Amino acid sequence: MTSGMLSRRLGGLPAAGERAEDVVRAARHHVAVVWRDGVLPLTPRATVALLAEVACRGVVVQVLCARDNTYAAAELADAARRGIEVQYVPRGTPDAIIVDHRVAVFPPGLTDDTPAAVLRHSGVVSAARELFTAGWQAAIAASRVPLACVQLHRDILTLLGRGHTDDTAARKLGVSVRTYRRHVATIMRTLGADSRFQAGVLARERGLV
Numbered sequence: 001m002t003s004g005m006l007s008r009r010l011g012g013l014p015a016a017g018e019r020a021e022d023v024v025r026a027a028r029h030h031v032a033v034v035w036r037d038g039v040l041p042l043t044p045r046a047t048v049a050l051l052a053e054v055a056c057r058g059v060v061v062q063v064l065c066a067r068d069n070t071y072a073a074a075e076l077a078d079a080a081r082r083g084i085e086v087q088y089v090p091r092g093t094p095d096a097i098i099v100d101h102r103v104a105v106f107p108p109g110l111t112d113d114t115p116a117a118v119l120r121h122s123g124v125v126s127a128a129r130e131l132f133t134a135g136w137q138a139a140i141a142a143s144r145v146p147l148a149c150v151q152l153h154r155d156i157l158t159l160l161g162r163g164h165t166d167d168t169a170a171r172k173l174g175v176s177v178r179t180y181r182r183h184v185a186t187i188m189r190t191l192g193a194d195s196r197f198q199a200g201v202l203a204r205e206r207g208l209v
Helices: 003-009 020-025 044-055 070-075 122-138 147-161 166-173 177-191 196-205
Strands: 030-035 060-066 084-089 096-099 103-106 117-119
Touching: 020 044, 020 096, 020 103, 030 044, 030 122, 044 060, 044 070, 044 084, 060 070, 060 122, 070 147, 070 177, 084 122, 096 122, 103 122, 147 166, 147 177, 147 196, 166 177, 177 196
Parallel strands: 030 060, 060 084
Antiparallel strands: 030 096, 096 103, 103 117
């Protein structure tokens, strides 16, 4: 069940005029984030900066990040130092943010331009909290995430942007051409890109390189 289906099924209605990032910024006690593709209309770097800003006020901030979202993971690499707790989950968990156990924020539909939905319906919030709690308990500790792979993907994006051939890029990275191409395919799939050029454009737009 997607986050949008969840909110409709339980009858939640968006609060008019509320910006998702402002709701997060106003948190007083707890922010729980399930980060698959992203809820907030911000780059991964800006999202983590906002969460760190909230955490520095003493608010408990916990993030469940999809293991294959290497770009979010890269920005979360030093999360503990910034007061953010991070664990990693399979990609199947839907995006959501729960603020102070009373507000749920969901991303807009994939085909519309509406902002993220801010919901206060108790059933929606309760269901989102249950999903987060189950995911958190089952997650792999952040210290076990393969950060070397995250850095490798960033290096590959940089080399793609410079127009290096596969042979040259693989040699610079110290991997085989086959391994390099496998990582490029993973990056394109994660970004939703149809070409290497588009992957580079999307990476720059999202502040990943």
